[in-house]
Amino acid sequence: MADGGGILVSKALVLGLTAAGLMTAGIVTAPEAQAQISLFSDKHYGEWLQGVTLQGQIEGGIMANPARPDNGMNFGDYFADHANQVQLNQVTFTLSKAIDPGKPDYQIGFTLEAMYGSDARYYHLLGISNRMTSNRYQLIPAQAHVDVHLPWMTKNGLDIQAGILQAPMGVETLDPTTRPFYTLAYTSQYSVPFENLGAIFHWHIVPMFDFTFGVDTGNQTTFGRNDNNNAAAGYVGFNINGLAGGKLNIVELSRIGPEDAVRSIGRRANTAQRYWNDLIATYTVNDRLSVTGEVNFLHDVGLRAETYSFVSFLAYKLSPTLTFNYRGEIYRDNSGLFVDTFLTNQAYMNAILDIYAPTETAPPTTYGEMTLGVTWHPDLGGGVRVFELRPEIRFDRSLNGTSPFNDRRNTGMFTFGGDAVFGF
Template structure:
């Protein structure tokens, strides 16, 4: 099994890597009733209306109302980006190939790994029916998410559209720049037990989100790529205990495993959300089980704690703490540890613009998640701009420029020749 990491190294190292990261719910994930009034750490400006452009267009031909009456929503987004690395790195990702000695442009990143190249990151389409556990009756729903673009290279799970991943001689994960994936495909069942139980079965995101709407920045933190899985395939239940507390718990085939599995074991995972009050939300999530290829015995444990605090009407603060441990990580009995902290501050300036800052510290003992024993730091500042906040359709467009500086206590950047990396980037997201 590959730890899907955004800490990108040489081709030989990257072939064994995978990704994981920041534990935040998707912008489209319906939170349990207990936490719906809690602050939203990822919303830099006012939320968009429930009916997006695609459903509005469908309404003109009479399709939207029958779908909405059945509780079905069809929606999506498209994202494009550009990143510039001021180091002018030694190679282009298009030339990235074995043998070792070729380097990617922007080490330490997930989706923004290319320098001086325009990307079509995501063309994403969702068909979803959200179940309502508060009605006290059985209800069936689910979601299918289809994704095409450059980001799909990093999202493939084991056995699902990962046929390119074995050919690392072609590119960072093999194959063309734009690829296809199905990040989520699951069924939901509402069960009238107590306050209402939701059971989800299939492939889903749980700990972190690839949806650009789930972040205030285009680039992602180091901890986003080194601590937790992208997707899980299995089952879990969500139960609302009271108006403040909800819990999730379930099992899966393993980190980023789906149609195929890298061992014969399962893992268990869970989460608790506690809304202390209208301003403060605590979320703790963890996963544990054997995750290494062909290994049913040596466990991996990872945990994520987020604290979100709404300071007044326009300011949101967030702290994200991650920790991971892998038993017998090297095959010689040695264990691996990785842990880090990310701090966010989001300030809404007006209905069109918000500003955000992120500071991060990440430690990789022994280099299990990055391939290099190192301590990483990063600082990012950026804006979220909605240039047409009142237009019926263009209000769903947002543009996010940012500048970022990365630092390692080892020579990690620019072909393992520098300790500092400085980039500027911009992405545009249109939700339809």
């Protein structure tokens, strides 16, 4: 079984979609930190401790499925996998010190984030948290990295993150406030990585162009027996910022390295490369409307498998507190080895090591998906950083006649529901 993929360019969406976070690729910047609780603002603590902040967030939701599948699962949906059941998806606490890539001096910061909930099942690192519990609600270190800004080579210098990192590829991220919907696109679940142990570098060459590169142990693996093969992997890509009068931003990121398990395909897993490629373009039409397109292609040499897809997003601000969101996707899994649903709480991580993992799979399928929803995000004040209610309806369908949904009974699936997010 192929290991799944996930999501992270932090703060990739504002009103559902904006490119500001795509340019920072996960580094918390000073303006964001101002909205958080400052723990050491007094000069008594020294300059380094100033700006250390704490924030918390909780998310829960439900996706109803009128077809009531016998196994109780919404096929192809990780975060809302249990049909007709309310889930506590995330409780997170984040301690961080921001760095500001725009300042031409040496800086050091950090991010420590703990997460508890059902989403954690899919974001473990092998050997760190995947064996804590077999319950639906699990605990992970979602982030634990040091952030450094070095004023080297160019005016805006080099940013480094090292440690436990949420993978920087893709539009939709683990943080629900950075994406427009409760559920995720197929691309965001199966064709981008989720979590890495390693380092990533963002070199700000000129204001319009950033270069990204990095190295890690593999998607959701660590070292020794907790790596499914003996090879490293890494990223390379670029950002083009502020095109079309500042309205257009483009992010390209590729990842290269073996990701298959030796248990599955033998020693050639150490050299059989997986090539992940993701291109995102975000265009801000005006103060109300923004659109994003994502093109993704994945090729796995060891599995002799490919996926390719296109995802479109639209966000329209109906009022200062209400945003309409649209997502449309065509996704091709040409081998049937990527799109799946895991039937037990530890099955996803077991599949990465290719040990027993009860799974519902599908034959090679071209998937079509459309999701419509609104985000109500009033400013409550009083220390409430964020409050969102996000109802959505979703239509999934096989476009080539297969029947992957509702225990393989149907060519299509209709779900509706949403989530609520509260943060301080």
